[in-house]
Amino acid sequence: MREIVVISGKGGTGKTSLSASFAYLAKQDAIVCDCDVDAANMHLLLDANFQDQKDFFSGELAIIDPELCTNCGDCFDVCRFDAITKEEEYHVVDPISCEGCHYCSRICPVDAITMQTQKAGDVFVSDIKNSAKMVHAKLGFGAENSGKLVSKVKQIAKELALKEDKKYVITDGSPGIGCPVISSLSGANLVVLVTEATVSGLHDLKRVHELTKTFNLKVVCIINKYDLNRVITTKIKDYLVKEKVEEIARLPYDENFTKAVSEAKTIVEFNENCELTEQIKSSWKKIENILKDA
Incomplete structure (x- = not known):
């Protein structure tokens, strides 16, 4: 081949x-x-007929649990990609701006931030x-x-x-x-x-x-x-x-x-x-x- x-x-x-x-x-x-x-x-x-499709996963996204977030602002302070914004009672992550670097999840004092693997695309095998x-x-x-x-x-x-x-x-x-x-x-x-x-x-x-x-x-x-x-x-x-x-x-x-x-x-x-x-x-x-x- x-x-x-x-x-x-x-x-x-x-x-x-x-x-x-x-x-x-x-x-x-x-x-x-x-x-x-x-x-x-x-x-x-x-x-192509798009006969077979599979999800492609790559990269991670920070997710903030609003029930655990104390709104301390530590994640906002350390994020260098301006991916975190402050709401009234907790912080939220912009999925487009997040680079999945894990920094925010590591410094969160109440473990309110988890990293989730993201679907990045689709792969097809077609006739x-x-x-x-x-x-x-x-x-x-x-x-x-x-x-x-x-x-x-x-x-x-x-x-x-x-x-x-x-x-x-x-x-x-x-x-x-x-x-x-x-x-x-x-x-x-x-x-x-x-x-x-x-x-x-x-x-x-x-x-x-x-x-x-x-x-x-x-x-x-x-x-x-x-x-x-x-x-x-x-x-x-x-x-x-x-x-x-x-x-x-x-x-x-x-x-x-x-x-x-x-x-x-x-x-x-x-x-x-x-x-x-x-x-x-x-x-x-x-x-x-x-x-x-x-």
Whole structure:
């Protein structure tokens, strides 16, 4: 089993659409994994049915028992996150601001504060349109620990891939270089960087590539909408050559790409014969060949 992680330094590059296209082309050879837990949307393109759901618990929240609270104010004084406010007869905790540090519970003279593990999100295992399975998640409103949720999603996906003897895990990572991206890169056999021909696209490509270098991962790149700014495309190409990153595709702007998304389809099923579809199919074959030699 080999894991392909598709990431980008910024949002809007076409990363998720390409990930979904690869998943569609892989058919039943792959388990699909959406690690963009803060704003998951690949399920829309792959028609996930949300068949199995599990609660994800992470982090703790301080709870003040109003019957025990003497309103002494010690917890209010020590809270550095301004999560505790004073009511008429007792103090209360704002669940959004609380960082679960335990300080207030430890200094409470009457043990009125307890720490409760919080539900931070939901994890789903779904059947998708190409008869494969997809593991995805949704981070709860105001919840933290998205990196831990990504790790959980990847763990389930890999276990499922090993159990069902799949060739690949295709992972759609979060944009940027934060904790969710770092978690999504863990254990990857190949990282596909998706960028676009814009100034911000080039800038953020450099940032996310520097991140992958710290993990010593095999990296390839796809330049999407290369024909929007050929000057920037040349700069991206020069950077890839300098960094010895293989460019596996240079995709043109195509309105069919947007039309496919509007109909909740991947481009490879929306228009099987267009140039863009052929190039994405070619990219997937190159990825498979790279993994054979890895």
